[in-house]
Amino acid sequence: MTDQESAADQGTSARIVGDFLRRRREQIAQRWSDEMLFRTVFTVSRDEAVEAAGALVEALAVVAASGRTEDLRAPGFAGVREQLTRMAASRARAGAGPSQIADEVAALRPSVTDLLRADLAVTDGEASGPQVVTLTVLLGTLRLLVMETALSAGEEIIDRQRLQLQEVATPVISLWSGIVAVPLIGTLDSARSQVVMESLLEAVVTQQARFAILDITGVPTVDSLVAQHLMKTVAAARLMGAECIVSGIRPAIAQTIVHLGIDLGSVVTRASLADALAYALHQQGAVIVDRSSSGGVPR
Numbered sequence: 001m002t003d004q005e006s007a008a009d010q011g012t013s014a015r016i017v018g019d020f021l022r023r024r025r026e027q028i029a030q031r032w033s034d035e036m037l038f039r040t041v042f043t044v045s046r047d048e049a050v051e052a053a054g055a056l057v058e059a060l061a062v063v064a065a066s067g068r069t070e071d072l073r074a075p076g077f078a079g080v081r082e083q084l085t086r087m088a089a090s091r092a093r094a095g096a097g098p099s100q101i102a103d104e105v106a107a108l109r110p111s112v113t114d115l116l117r118a119d120l121a122v123t124d125g126e127a128s129g130p131q132v133v134t135l136t137v138l139l140g141t142l143r144l145l146v147m148e149t150a151l152s153a154g155e156e157i158i159d160r161q162r163l164q165l166q167e168v169a170t171p172v173i174s175l176w177s178g179i180v181a182v183p184l185i186g187t188l189d190s191a192r193s194q195v196v197m198e199s200l201l202e203a204v205v206t207q208q209a210r211f212a213i214l215d216i217t218g219v220p221t222v223d224s225l226v227a228q229h230l231m232k233t234v235a236a237a238r239l240m241g242a243e244c245i246v247s248g249i250r251p252a253i254a255q256t257i258v259h260l261g262i263d264l265g266s267v268v269t270r271a272s273l274a275d276a277l278a279y280a281l282h283q284q285g286a287v288i289v290d291r292s293s294s295g296g297v298p299r
Contacts, residue, residue, distance in 0.1 A: 010134065011067050013130040013131050013133070014064045014067045015064070015065060015067075017131055017134045017135050017138065018061045018062070018063075021058075021060055021064060022061045024115055024119060025054055026054065027115060028053070028054075028111070028112050028115065029051075029053040030050060030053075031115070032053035032057070032112075033052075033053050035104070035107055035108055035111075037087065037101070037104040037108065038052060040091065040094065041087045041090045041091065052087075055083060056080050056083070056142075059077055059079050059080040060076070060142065062075070062076030063077060063138065064076075064134070064138055070137055071141070072141060072144060077145060084149045087146075088101060088146055088149040088150035091104070098147050098151055101146060101147065101150045102147050105143040105146045105147075106139075106143055108142075112135065112139070113132055113136070116131060116132060117132070170184065170192065170199055171199075172200055174207055174209075175213070175277055175280075176280070176281060176284075178211060179209060179210070179212075180200070180204065180211070180212050180213070181213035181214075181215060181273065181277075182214055183215045183218065183273070184216050184218055184219050185218030185219070186219070186220070187220065187221075188219060188229055189225075196233060197232065197236055200233060201237065201240055204237060204242045205240065210242055210243065210280075210283075210284070211245060211280035211283065211284075212243070212245070213244075213245045213276045213280065214233060214244060214246050215248045215273045215276070216230075216249065217247070217250070217272070217273065218248075221253070222257060223256070224262065227257065227262045227264075230246060231264075234246070243268065243280075243283075244267070245269070245280065246264070246268070246269045246270075247272055247275065248272060248273060249269055
């Protein structure tokens, strides 16, 4: 058999499969709606699952008719790509991994293959062989497409969770009227530093803060990059009319800053968050009295 004859046979099989999918669309949709992939996503209404399954069958019919059964970018998939993305994201949020989702897609094949064999009225399977192969290839392409969307959805969820963790890990605390603080814990990178700056500036505006304290007691190490981020945050706060105080500089970090030759001379620094708060209160005219000392001597 020549390559042209083989291509012609494949094209014929693809058209037969496409016609079959259109003709049996409703039956296939009914069967697929009871499968795990659709049943776990469309939990409110079975009719909704049937409708979604029907749309997917129609898309597969379009792809088969075009003869591009192995092409993930076939135009026929465009109409259901968004739907598949939502379904994959729903399964990912439920804790299903890409391999499990792929298995759920693979579970769609037996019911539609059996229906194809019955539709062609062949008992031994020989005459329907090329069509079954074409259908198998088409569903294999669908499986790859769903895995692709599942991985993309998983990455989006991870990115969203990472951003949420960054926001939770960088709270802005109102310590006093006109005084806010950001206690930093863990490693500072570019993304987190941006969140710190945005959160701090927003707090400065909303609370009309005159002083902003950056407490780095929980930051394990300070390198030139971290120092640059701190300096940018200090400068941004100044532009918003707030004086920025850096507290929690431990001896090891102080030595590192000196060795790196980083100039923090223009930045107000204090050893602890308490000292930074005392400085800010004093600048606002408040008198702090240490009741634990004899006589209550003002600080």
